[in-house]
Amino acid sequence: MQWRSVTNVMGISWNSLAVAVAVLGALVLGLVAYRYLPGVGRALAPSPLSLHGTDVSDQDLGGPFSLAEASGRTISLKEFEGKAVIVTFGYTHCPEACPTTLARLAKARRLLGSEGRNLQVLFVSVDYKRDAGEPFGTFVRTFDPSFLALRGDDAELRPFANSFRAQYRVMEIEGEPLVDHTVDSYLIDASGHVRVRLPYQLSAADIADDVRIILSAPAYCSPWTSFFRR
Amino acid sequence: MCQLWSSVTNFARDIVSRLEVKLDEGPVWRGSNSSLWGAVPICRDRPFGSLDRHDNATICRTPETGERTIINPDIHRQSPGDLDDAHGREQAHVKYSWMIAGLCMLLARSPLLAAELRVSNAWVRATVAGQNSAAAYMTLKSDEEAELVEVTTDIAGRASIHEMSMRDGMMRMRRLDRVKLSASRPFVLSEGGYHIMLEELRAPLVAGRVVHLTLRFLDARRARHSIYVALPVHAENARGER
Numbered sequence: 001m002q003w004r005s006v007t008n009v010m011g012i013s014w015n016s017l018a019v020a021v022a023v024l025g026a027l028v029l030g031l032v033a034y035r036y037l038p039g040v041g042r043a044l045a046p047s048p049l050s051l052h053g054t055d056v057s058d059q060d061l062g063g064p065f066s067l068a069e070a071s072g073r074t075i076s077l078k079e080f081e082g083k084a085v086i087v088t089f090g091y092t093h094c095p096e097a098c099p100t101t102l103a104r105l106a107k108a109r110r111l112l113g114s115e116g117r118n119l120q121v122l123f124v125s126v127d128y129k130r131d132a133g134e135p136f137g138t139f140v141r142t143f144d145p146s147f148l149a150l151r152g153d154d155a156e157l158r159p160f161a162n163s164f165r166a167q168y169r170v171m172e173i174e175g176e177p178l179v180d181h182t183v184d185s186y187l188i189d190a191s192g193h194v195r196v197r198l199p200y201q202l203s204a205a206d207i208a209d210d211v212r213i214i215l216s217a218p219a220y221c222s223p224w225t226s227f228f229r230r
Numbered sequence: 231m232c233q234l235w236s237s238v239t240n241f242a243r244d245i246v247s248r249l250e251v252k253l254d255e256g257p258v259w260r261g262s263n264s265s266l267w268g269a270v271p272i273c274r275d276r277p278f279g280s281l282d283r284h285d286n287a288t289i290c291r292t293p294e295t296g297e298r299t300i301i302n303p304d305i306h307r308q309s310p311g312d313l314d315d316a317h318g319r320e321q322a323h324v325k326y327s328w329m330i331a332g333l334c335m336l337l338a339r340s341p342l343l344a345a346e347l348r349v350s351n352a353w354v355r356a357t358v359a360g361q362n363s364a365a366a367y368m369t370l371k372s373d374e375e376a377e378l379v380e381v382t383t384d385i386a387g388r389a390s391i392h393e394m395s396m397r398d399g400m401m402r403m404r405r406l407d408r409v410k411l412s413a414s415r416p417f418v419l420s421e422g423g424y425h426i427m428l429e430e431l432r433a434p435l436v437a438g439r440v441v442h443l444t445l446r447f448l449d450a451r452r453a454r455h456s457i458y459v460a461l462p463v464h465a466e467n468a469r470g471e472r
Contacts, residue, residue: 093429095365096394096421097401099358139360167400176390176405176429184399199399 070137091127387430
């Protein structure tokens with residue numbers, strides 16, 4: 001009699017309150033589990049792509065950007081909607097890593113055959129001072145005429161590199177610049193979402209495979225997940 | 231024969247040492263190291279053939295001073311095709327030069343002599359259009375403690391020893407002023423590790439050509455030596471990648 005009057009005051013029946021609390025509790029528990037227990041999230045997520053590189057779809061890397069091309073024209077990611085884009089960092093005076101990466105990317109594009117048209121490679125210079133004008137563009141185009149050479153000063157490049165969690169540093173020792181930089185590349189899908197980090201060691205065939213997978217994979221579209229992760 | 235040979239080399243070395251004293255004072259030295267050839271013409275008379283990087287170096291010592299010129303044999307190798315018709319000639323040539331090399335070494339047997347430094351697997355990466363720097367690779371094997379102190383060349387404005395390291399997807403570059411060479415372990419300059427960085431190249435490096443570097447090193451007695459190394463230019467690395 002006593003408790004019945006209490007529920008009457010709140011205007012809800014005890015039964016419906018219990019159900020509501022249970023549903024809410026289950027929802028909260030589920031969300032917490034999904035967010036903090038990696039196994040649960042993975043079990044619910046769509047089946048993973050069998051990539052050679054690392055799937056970074058859920059890391060919110062990259063984002064829209066625009067950088068100057070070697071010739072001065074401004075290039076923005078939006079231009080490549082519908083294409084897979086590979087972003088890689090380097091510099092012309094690079095003795096080994098950058099030519100190797102560019103050569104592998106060029107070979108990967110050839111291996112893709114007609115699908116190669118749907119791949120755009122962007123080589124982003126981390127050596128703003130020395131990589132300027134035609135020689136820089138020529139260097140990159142030597143590997144594949146479709147490749148684009150992009151550059152930006154520290155103010156533009158730092159946030160861009162940070163968005164990929166990539167690093168670079170230019171030190172000058174007795175007038176001789178020494179450049180450190182991230183050698184992994186990043187594969188962006190047709191809708192502009194960074195999907196795969198391609199480690200330096202990957203072969204051209206592996207890169208071509210991953211591009212093919214990303215071109216045919218469904219778009220990474222999980223606004224609810226990304227909302228929840230923010 | 232040997233008497234004649236040693237008087238010839240003495241004369242040549244005299245000229246070279248005079249040149250060296252004068253030229254050592256200025257950067258002019260960079261362009262002048264080809265005079266070292268004069269001291270050891272004997273290692274030079276072998277035919278030039280196609281390039282192959284996986285071989286050991288030939289060493290020839292000039293008598294008395296112990297100054298050695300090492301000539302990378304890569305440039306003396308002939309391609310399998312050439313070898314068929316020139317086989318006999320090549321064999322005789324090799325025998326001949328080994329005999330002379332042996333004589334050189336006999337003449338050079340003196341307690342004052344320092345250790346040998348062998349250079350092998352030397353090559354330099356061809357440049358791509360728009361590039362004016364390149365990396366050179368080689369293996370240095372010294373049979374006593376030595377120190378590599380300088381690299382000079384007339385093909386580039388600057389030559390320095392770099393150490394590259396790759397960790398967590400990040401490539402790091404460091405410059406080394408000198409490198410200690412131990413007797414027990416060869417010092418390997420190869421991809422993914424050490425290299426000689428050639429910057430401000432005077433001309434593009436074209437695959438199939440041969441370029442030269444001079445390595446300056448100190449032996450265990452802190453005596454200075456120079457080695458003239460020939461490096462074939464390759465567009466591809468050992469794994470066949472560009």
